[in-house]
Amino acid sequence: MRRFLRRLFRLALLALAVMLGIAIIKTITFTSRQIPVEPLEKRPVEDAVGERLGRAVRYPTVSLPGSIDTAAFIGLDTFLEQQFPLIDSLLEKRTVNGFSRVYKWPGRNPKLAPILLLAHQDVVPVDEANKEEWAFPPFGGKVDDGYIWGRGTMDMKGMLMGIMEAVEELLKEGYSPNRAVYLAFGHDEETQDGYGAKAIARAFREEGLQFEYVIDEGMMVLEDALSGLPHPMAMIGVAEKGIVTLELIARVEEVGHSSRPPKETAIGLLSRAIVRLEEHPFPAKIDGATASLFNYAGPEMDFFYRVLFANLWLTGGLVKHQLGSDPSTNTVIRTTTAPTIIQGGFKDNVLPSEARAQVNFRILPGETAGTVADYVRTVIDDPRVTVAVPAGSTPEDPSPVSGTNTFGFEVIQRTAREVFPDAIVAPALFVGFTDSRHYLGLSDNIYRFSPMRIRRADLPRIHGPNERLGLDTYKDMIRFYLRLIENSCK
Numbered sequence: 345m346r347r348f349l350r351r352l353f354r355l356a357l358l359a360l361a362v363m364l365g366i367a368i369i370k371t372i373t374f375t376s377r378q379i380p381v382e383p384l385e386k387r388p389v390e391d392a393v394g395e396r397l398g399r400a401v402r403y404p405t406v407s408l409p410g411s412i413d414t415a416a417f418i419g420l421d422t423f424l425e426q427q428f429p430l431i432d433s434l435l436e437k438r439t440v441n442g443f444s445r446v447y448k449w450p451g452r453n454p455k456l457a458p459i460l461l462l463a464h465q466d467v468v469p470v471d472e473a474n475k476e477e478w479a480f481p482p483f484g485g486k487v488d489d490g491y492i493w494g495r496g497t498m499d500m501k502g503m504l505m506g507i508m509e510a511v512e513e514l515l516k517e518g519y520s521p522n523r524a525v526y527l528a529f530g531h532d533e534e535t536q537d538g539y540g541a542k543a544i545a546r547a548f549r550e551e552g553l554q555f556e557y558v559i560d561e562g563m564m565v566l567e568d569a570l571s572g573l574p575h576p577m578a579m580i581g582v583a584e585k586g587i588v589t590l591e592l593i594a595r596v597e598e599v600g601h602s603s604r605p606p607k608e609t610a611i612g613l614l615s616r617a618i619v620r621l622e623e624h625p626f627p628a629k630i631d632g633a634t635a636s637l638f639n640y641a642g643p644e645m646d647f648f649y650r651v652l653f654a655n656l657w658l659t660g661g662l663v664k665h666q667l668g669s670d671p672s673t674n675t676v677i678r679t680t681t682a683p684t685i686i687q688g689g690f691k692d693n694v695l696p697s698e699a700r701a702q703v704n705f706r707i708l709p710g711e712t713a714g715t716v717a718d719y720v721r722t723v724i725d726d727p728r729v730t731v732a733v734p735a736g737s738t739p740e741d742p743s744p745v746s747g748t749n750t751f752g753f754e755v756i757q758r759t760a761r762e763v764f765p766d767a768i769v770a771p772a773l774f775v776g777f778t779d780s781r782h783y784l785g786l787s788d789n790i791y792r793f794s795p796m797r798i799r800r801a802d803l804p805r806i807h808g809p810n811e812r813l814g815l816d817t818y819k820d821m822i823r824f825y826l827r828l829i830e831n832s833c834k
């Protein structure tokens with residue numbers, strides 16, 4: 345017996361040594377994926393760009409479902425024509441559905457596939473409830489103490505004007521791209537009414553266009569992206585999550601007076617179904633875009649985290665648990681469950697025959713609206729509760745995952761490294777929604793990246809009060825687009 349125990353102990357020690365050995369090898373071979381670049385001299389950008397962005401903010405191009413402020417869009421259009429005379433005279437311009445704008449800068453070599461830079465002109469309205477919190481009027485476009493203030497500076501007139509400034513500057517320098525450069529600025533991204541980007545994409549499809557890559561707003565250069573990462577991180581969204589809303593309807597046969605309630609009621613059944621869903625979250629996965637993120641960021645992290653991310657085969661459970669405990673990271677590892685509407689009953693002494701709820705799911709790539717509905721039915725496991733997509737709601741499957749070994753990813757990565765030399769670059773999953781979704785099929789290589797360097801604490805300014813953009817941040821955005829076009833169109 346003692347001999348057996350000794351042998352078992354030796355075996356356990358050996359297994360531990362092997363695991364340790366694998367962990368060490370994995371950590372040593374977990375090497376940087378950052379491409380080396382020559383330091384780029386900062387191109388001079390004049391301060392006047394800040395004032396010009398401020399003036400663009402003064403057109404309140406708010407989009408609301410089914411309605412836009414047409415005068416504001418016409419005003420912005422005229423303003424762009426006046427401010428960027430070379431773009432106006434040298435590029436081919438057309439308008440789609442009255443307010444969306446497409447520019448084409450022809451290339452020297454028509455055999456090369458064009459590139460497409462996207463932005464949206466519309467902005468979200470200002471919430472009356474927190475209007476008082478604004479330090480400056482939201483549509484004042486005030487430039488103060490190194491910041492341009494106002495609705496749309498971050499989302500996303502900064503990008504729109506940044507692209508225009510970059511192209512105008514390149515035209516001034518006599519630059520001629522080898523491949524065509526398209527700019528497409530929709531006017532209803534915030535409402536997804538379907539008249540802007542969706543219509544532009546339809547026109548592109550009819551022309552048979554195929555783009556080398558598409559770049560839209562998306563993830564940013566976050567100074568404090570991950571704990572354990574001592575660098576800012578430029579995240580390039582290679583995919584975006586899908587969305588489906590499911591309506592749960594609990595129905596019961598026995599209704600009537602609340603003085604003789606049956607054991608089970610519609611409200612009780614519905615509540616139980618929702619609690620089951622919350623208690624059984626979708627499985628956590630570190631794959632696809634999120635696995636790539638850790639493959640790119642991991643080697644740049646402090647030692648402890650490097651060991652952790654190099655050895656997900658061993659530490660995966662722990663990492664998933666850790667990421668799952670914070671809503672901002674939980675959303676990148678699983679399909680999320682959010683009950684948003686509940687209805688049932690109409691009188692305090694009458695038992696309703698049915699109760700309804702809507703639950704909003706954000707779908708991880710690899711799953712679909714259909715597989716989400718199947719999972720929900722399995723978890724609820726009650727035929728008295730039906731699960732269906734409610735009328736008027738359209739599910740959107742997650743986007744395909746764009747590659748990282750592509751020309752598009754490579755030039756965006758290179759440009760980000762040149763313009764933000766202290767930052768590392770990583771592919772990532774975007775959990776929001778962008779217009780780029782409409783351009784699926786027009787390119788296999790769709791990237792969601794806003795070259796805007798900010799801190800986490802600045803994120804609530806987007807769609808919230810006190811939206812503002814640092815002048816230096818904005819200048820780097822212009823430098824990014826300038827360099828991106830140069831790197832893409834040599």
Ligand SMILES: [Zn+2]
Nearest residue numbers: 499500533561
């Ligand atoms: Zn936006």
